[in-house]
Amino acid sequence: MKNKFIYALVGLGLFNASCSESWLDENPSDKLSSEGSVQNVSQAQYAVDGIYNQMTDDEYYNGDYICNFDVMADDMRVTQSGRLDTYYDYSFYTESSDATMWERPYEALKNTAALMAVIDDIAVEGDDEIAARNDIKGQALALRGLIHFDLVKTFGKAYTHAGGPAALGVPIVTDVVQFDAKPARNTVEEVYTQVISDLKEGISLLKKDVNLGHINKAAAQAILARVYLYKGDMANALTYAEEVINNSGIKLMPRDKYISEWAANGMSESLFELVNSSEDTGGGYETVGYLSDPNGYGQFAASDDFIAKLQAAPYDVRSQLLAKDELSSDEKGDRMGRILKFPGKPDQPAYTTNTRVIRLSEVYLIAAEAALGTDKTKAANYLNAVIERAYPTEDVLDTDGTTILFNHLTDIPTVTAANITLSSVLEERRLELVSEGHRFFDLVRNNMTIVRGSDYWGTLNKTIEMSFHKIVQPIPRIELDANPNMKQNPGYDS
Numbered sequence: 446m447k448n449k450f451i452y453a454l455v456g457l458g459l460f461n462a463s464c465s466e467s468w469l470d471e472n473p474s475d476k477l478s479s480e481g482s483v484q485n486v487s488q489a490q491y492a493v494d495g496i497y498n499q500m501t502d503d504e505y506y507n508g509d510y511i512c513n514f515d516v517m518a519d520d521m522r523v524t525q526s527g528r529l530d531t532y533y534d535y536s537f538y539t540e541s542s543d544a545t546m547w548e549r550p551y552e553a554l555k556n557t558a559a560l561m562a563v564i565d566d567i568a569v570e571g572d573d574e575i576a577a578r579n580d581i582k583g584q585a586l587a588l589r590g591l592i593h594f595d596l597v598k599t600f601g602k603a604y605t606h607a608g609g610p611a612a613l614g615v616p617i618v619t620d621v622v623q624f625d626a627k628p629a630r631n632t633v634e635e636v637y638t639q640v641i642s643d644l645k646e647g648i649s650l651l652k653k654d655v656n657l658g659h660i661n662k663a664a665a666q667a668i669l670a671r672v673y674l675y676k677g678d679m680a681n682a683l684t685y686a687e688e689v690i691n692n693s694g695i696k697l698m699p700r701d702k703y704i705s706e707w708a709a710n711g712m713s714e715s716l717f718e719l720v721n722s723s724e725d726t727g728g729g730y731e732t733v734g735y736l737s738d739p740n741g742y743g744q745f746a747a748s749d750d751f752i753a754k755l756q757a758a759p760y761d762v763r764s765q766l767l768a769k770d771e772l773s774s775d776e777k778g779d780r781m782g783r784i785l786k787f788p789g790k791p792d793q794p795a796y797t798t799n800t801r802v803i804r805l806s807e808v809y810l811i812a813a814e815a816a817l818g819t820d821k822t823k824a825a826n827y828l829n830a831v832i833e834r835a836y837p838t839e840d841v842l843d844t845d846g847t848t849i850l851f852n853h854l855t856d857i858p859t860v861t862a863a864n865i866t867l868s869s870v871l872e873e874r875r876l877e878l879v880s881e882g883h884r885f886f887d888l889v890r891n892n893m894t895i896v897r898g899s900d901y902w903g904t905l906n907k908t909i910e911m912s913f914h915k916i917v918q919p920i921p922r923i924e925l926d927a928n929p930n931m932k933q934n935p936g937y938d939s
Contacts, residue, residue, distance in 0.1 A: 483563050486577045492560045493584050497658060499553035500588070501719045503731040504545035506800045510595060511733045511882035512745050513546070517909075518885040519897050520751040520875055524744050524771040524782070528736065534903025535915045539937045544921035546599060550592045554618045557589045562621050576652070583650030587665040590643030591802075593617065594672055597636040598886060599918050600934070605677045605890050606911065610634035613932060629930040637676055644669040657711045657720060658799075663693035664717035667803045670811050675890050683815035689716065689808045690827075697805055697834050703762045707798065708788045714805040721797050722790075729796025734787035737880070738795035743771030746782035750898040751879065756781070758858075760851045761835045763876055784880040806831055806877050814870045821862040828870055829859045831877055867891070889916050 483492050500506050513532040515521040523533040531537045564582045569575050593615070601614035614636040616628040631639075644665055651662040660668075670685035689695075698706050698714040706712045710720070723729070735741035747755075747767070755764040770782035789795040809827045816824035841851035860869050874887055888895050895909035909916065914936025924931050 483560065483567060485568055486574050486581070489560065489564060489567055489578065489581045492556070493581050493588075496553050496556045496560070496585065496588050497719060499549060499556060500592075501721055501800065502549050503729070503733075504549040505553070506719055506802065507721060507732045507734075507796075508736070509543065509546050509549075510599075511800075511880070512736055513543070514882050514885040515880060516745070518888060518895055520748055520879050520884050521784075522746060522748045522782075522897070522900065523902075524746050527744050528731070528742065529744055530903070535906040535909065535913075536904075537915070537919070539919045539922055539925070539933065544923050546918065547596075547921050547924060550596050551618065553592050554589065557585050557592070558618055558621045560585050561589070561619070579650040580652045583647040583652075583662075583665070584660050585647075586643045587647030587651065587660050587668070589619065590640040590647065590665075590672075591660075591668055593636055593643070594640045594668075594675075597633055597640070598675060600920060601633045601636065602917055603890050603892075604633055604637060604675060606892060610637075613934070627928045627930045630932060637672070640672055641669065644672065658718065660717050663689050663695065664803060666693075667716045667805075667808050667811075670808060670815075671803065674811050674815060675886070677890075679815040679818055682811055683819075686808050686812035686815060689805070690812060693805070695805050697809070697830065700762050700834055700836070700838075703835075704765050704785070707766075707786050708790055710790055710799060712799070712801060712804065715799075715801050715803075716805060716808070717802040719800040719802060721799055723793055723797050729794060732787075732796040733800070733880075734789060734795035734798045737783055737787050738789075739769060739771045739773070739783060741795060743783075745880070746770040746772070746780075747784055747879070748782075748898050749900040751875070752781055755876070760837055760841060760856070761876070763835055763879075786880050801881065807874075807883075810870060810874050810877065813865075813873075814867070817865065817867060817870065821865055824870070825860050825862050825865045828865060828873055831873055832859055833857055835876075 483489050503509070512529055516523050516529050516533040517535065523529045537543070561582070564578065564585065567578065569578050596615040602609045602612035604610055610633055612633050613630040614633040615630055617631045617636060617639050618628075619639070622628065647660075648662055648665045648669070651660070651665055653662050655661060666685050667689045670682050670689065673679075673682035673685065693716065695714055695716060698712065702713070706714075712718060721732070721734075729735050730741070733745065736745040737743070747770075752767060755761065755767055758764055766785045767781035768783040768785050769779050772780040772782065787795050787798040790797045809831050813824045813827035813831075816827065836857045837851060837853050839853055840849050841853075842848065843850055871887055871891070875884060878884070885895070889911065892911050894911065897903075897907050901907050906913075906915075914934065917934050919937040920931060920933050925933060
């Protein structure tokens with residue numbers, strides 16, 4: 446658990462007083478008010494940092510929102526029964542669902558509501574302080590949009606599915622809510638509308654400056670491109686993706702630094718990453734880094750099929766991300782299932798790896814997918830930028846220099862306007878974004894069946910059709926009991 450944020454939250458009891466002995470009482474402070482904790486720009490920045498602090502928790506971006514969903518798809522698996530197996534084989538139900546996937550984002554929204562209630566009233570002097578206050582407000586708005594988006598894609602029906610927009614999403618929290626409030630769920634469409642509005646307003650206020658661990662204008666634009674992609678609004682997804690590609694000043698990280706940059710405190714192609722350290726992870730035992738490290742729990746690993754896919758392309762730099770996993774042994778040999786995207790900072794534990802919320806590589810892939818229906822040449826160019834970066838820029842010769850092992854002019858698996866397809870884009874998303882929490886949602890939003898390979902050891906649900914109700918998470922029991930207006934998702938006992 447992270448260090449508690451001193452201004453942490455509204456005593457907002459989001460869904461009812463009967464929850465007051467659980468997460469709602471974690472932070473006993475009342476609220477942020479003009480006569481309370483936040484009265485100047487420095488205190489406002491400290492307040493917005495509390496939102497980031499919630500997001501770096503292992504119950505959110507540093508764990509659950511990556512691991513739980515990735516093992517529900519086909520590229521990642523659980524090496525043994527334990528912390529992730531209920532998601533691996535979809536054996537969760539209302540009573541056993543992980544309430545923290547609901548609670549932690551709403552804790553962050555409580556921070557946001559508290560800050561937004563006072564941000565316009567804090568004292569500022571001069572243009573610099575006005576700009577700083579605007580930037581902090583922009584951060585809060587963009588984060589509020591991102592958090593609502595994370596919640597709605599977790600607990601609401603996919604927007605692109607039949608009936609998706611009108612289905613129940615999650616309660617929208619933009620204001621400080623009274624302790625005894627019992628809000629109902631907004632529709633998926635209403636939540637998306639709020640998300641897009643918040644991101645757009647945030648973009649209008651945010652600075653362009655890169656500030657490690659904080660969201661800026663380009664990062665918010667990239668997240669908005671992602672939101673539009675999930676909504677199926679390809680025109681707007683392409684517009685915002687291209688704005689980032691053309692004007693952010695961020696470039697794809699070079700191939701020769703691709704592996705080492707996962708350990709860096711600030712990846713060169715990150716648009717937004719959350720900073721982790723050994724001081725604020727509480728031991729880090731439930732983080733994605735510790736769950737993937739065979740010297741930790743080692744339970745989060747690549748599937749046999751995905752390992753084979755990377756090993757079949759030895760000149761793809763991403764194959765160098767494979768390392769020995771928990772299943773390796775003297776008897777069984779080396780199983781190269783660990784994905785080294787969470788190696789730890791230099792000379793530090795794996796759980797200190799920063800969490801990359803969105804990278805420029807993903808933005809190129811968003812642009813490629815979004816352009817498919819209108820400009821296949823453009824789509825191919827964006828996709829090829831990611832593919833080509835992964836391969837050598839010159840021939841690879843054998844040790845005596847007589848045989849070309851890899852011809853960089855012919856052996857890079859680029860696409861053309863004539864042969865690019867959605868499958869081409871999704872395949873590259875698998876290779877580039879593996880173990881970052883995307884694959885499950887890529888399959889769901891495109892209405893594709895999830896099929897796990899022969900190494901799937903679960904007792905249930907090797908194949909997941911999109912009609913299966915468990916592609917949407919259940920509302921946790923604690924919220925249903927606290928709030929009679931809170932309706933459960935279809936298929937679960939309420």
